Amino acid sequence: xxxxxxxxxxxxxxxxxxxxxxxxxxxxxxxxxxxxxxxxxxxxxxxxxxxxxxxxxxxxxxxxxxxxxxxxxxxxxxxxxxxxxxxxxxxxxxxxxxxxxxxxxxxxxxxxxxxxxxxxxxxxxxxxxxxxxxxxxxxxxxxxxxxxxxxxxxxxxxxxxxxxxxxxxxxxxxxxxxxxxxxxxxxxxxxxxxxxxxxxxxxxxxxxxxxxxxxxxxxxxxxxxxxxxxxxxxxxxxxxxxxxxxxxxxxxxxxxxxxxxxxxxxxxxxxxxxxxxxxxxxxxxxxxxxxxxxxxxxxxxxxxxxxxxxxxxxxxxxxxxxxxxxxxx
Amino acid sequence: xxxxxxxxxxxxxxxxxxxxxxxxxxxxxxxxxxxxxxxxxxxxxxxxxxxxxxxxxxxxxxxxxxxxxxxxxxxxxxxxxxxxxxxxxxxxxxxxxxxxxxxxxxxxxxxxxxxxxxxxxxxxxxxxxxxxxxxxxxxxxxxxxxxxxxxxxxxxxxx
Numbered sequence: 001x002x003x004x005x006x007x008x009x010x011x012x013x014x015x016x017x018x019x020x021x022x023x024x025x026x027x028x029x030x031x032x033x034x035x036x037x038x039x040x041x042x043x044x045x046x047x048x049x050x051x052x053x054x055x056x057x058x059x060x061x062x063x064x065x066x067x068x069x070x071x072x073x074x075x076x077x078x079x080x081x082x083x084x085x086x087x088x089x090x091x092x093x094x095x096x097x098x099x100x101x102x103x104x105x106x107x108x109x110x111x112x113x114x115x116x117x118x119x120x121x122x123x124x125x126x127x128x129x130x131x132x133x134x135x136x137x138x139x140x141x142x143x144x145x146x147x148x149x150x151x152x153x154x155x156x157x158x159x160x161x162x163x164x165x166x167x168x169x170x171x172x173x174x175x176x177x178x179x180x181x182x183x184x185x186x187x188x189x190x191x192x193x194x195x196x197x198x199x200x201x202x203x204x205x206x207x208x209x210x211x212x213x214x215x216x217x218x219x220x221x222x223x224x225x226x227x228x229x230x231x232x233x234x235x236x237x238x239x240x241x242x243x244x245x246x247x248x249x250x251x252x253x254x255x256x257x258x259x260x261x262x263x264x265x266x267x268x269x270x271x272x273x274x275x276x277x278x279x280x281x282x283x284x285x286x287x288x289x290x291x292x293x294x295x296x297x298x299x300x301x302x303x304x305x306x307x308x309x310x311x312x313x314x315x316x317x318x319x320x321x322x323x324x325x326x327x328x329x
Numbered sequence: 330x331x332x333x334x335x336x337x338x339x340x341x342x343x344x345x346x347x348x349x350x351x352x353x354x355x356x357x358x359x360x361x362x363x364x365x366x367x368x369x370x371x372x373x374x375x376x377x378x379x380x381x382x383x384x385x386x387x388x389x390x391x392x393x394x395x396x397x398x399x400x401x402x403x404x405x406x407x408x409x410x411x412x413x414x415x416x417x418x419x420x421x422x423x424x425x426x427x428x429x430x431x432x433x434x435x436x437x438x439x440x441x442x443x444x445x446x447x448x449x450x451x452x453x454x455x456x457x458x459x460x461x462x463x464x465x466x467x468x469x470x471x472x473x474x475x476x477x478x479x480x481x482x483x484x485x486x487x488x
Contacts, residue, residue, distance in 0.1 A: 120407035
């Protein structure tokens, strides 16, 4: 079911030029609207007399549902651009279905539908999407998500908007500047001065979410909730293993009141040990999964400095823009 | 009780009233017009797309009318597409977008929902370059613009 491009040559009757054999049919089965260029090699014309100066005219005829957009001769070749199926109605704003989809995909669907599509994406995915092109950038920055996130993350604060740009863009910039401290699921913002003993583990960390097909940064509470539905496996070496208090403190960062809740063995003259399986389960609860545990020894100083800088840049930008100057980074 | 629908390109489709009324637009039109044999014109939907939409409505004719839970997080619901729907939505991009537009016009919320989830699922897990490839989009940012946006809008990337 391809489109048939038939190249008809007018024979120059005066010269009886040999063209063998017209018409040329090219099956355009591989034609796809995303690759609409077709190049044909012109057959060599053998003039029967030296006096012949006319070149054969070419008629291009395409059957099927394609149409020829333009054709151009170039160095013995002819380049033809085909265009796809259905005729385009005069309106360029194709909000009506079933008509030509030659416009950019972000224009083929109305804004509300794009909003519905993008409502299925997490902030980090949207942040990546806005890099695709200017249209997607506009779509993403206009999502109501960013102001909603600000409302949850900073409930008592009103944002100092950046002058000279849409409100939504200010929200997006501010939220992204604070993204190190904001959970992608619940939008809660963590005060960097108030991280407790868990330090980095109390901040959003990457968890693979199957429904997002992606790693998404979740705060400890959201991680715990996630692992309730998708429990982490218990490694073999932990099952049945017993550890001293000292080991438990070191390996799982649990304090004495927490260790007291674990199943204990021994007593009297025997060394007291604790079930490692219990310790692992508790530590996963306290620190939000293995990813939280793994984050415990890691320093967050550098990341925190970078995060603070980003927020500072936003504030500075606002000051500069408000004073009427131009912002250059 | 059959109902006849006429597409943009004048093709007639006869379906059961129950199937046609999966579209709230058609349902309202039937209510407004009352008992009538005349076909319902759908000048915004081509026959190819209408055929697909009818196929969807036939398959889902007995579904209970959905009550959308507004408090439900759409991001968590985006993978719950049933197998038949997933196969049904395996079409080329042009058709996918046209189905979405038709579902919007005809007011068939479950179909619109599935369509939107399908597009979202295409976007998920992809880098900007991969997304460009899939939708055949040209990057119209200058390298400086791209670097600036990346810097400003990066989501908490740490080492």
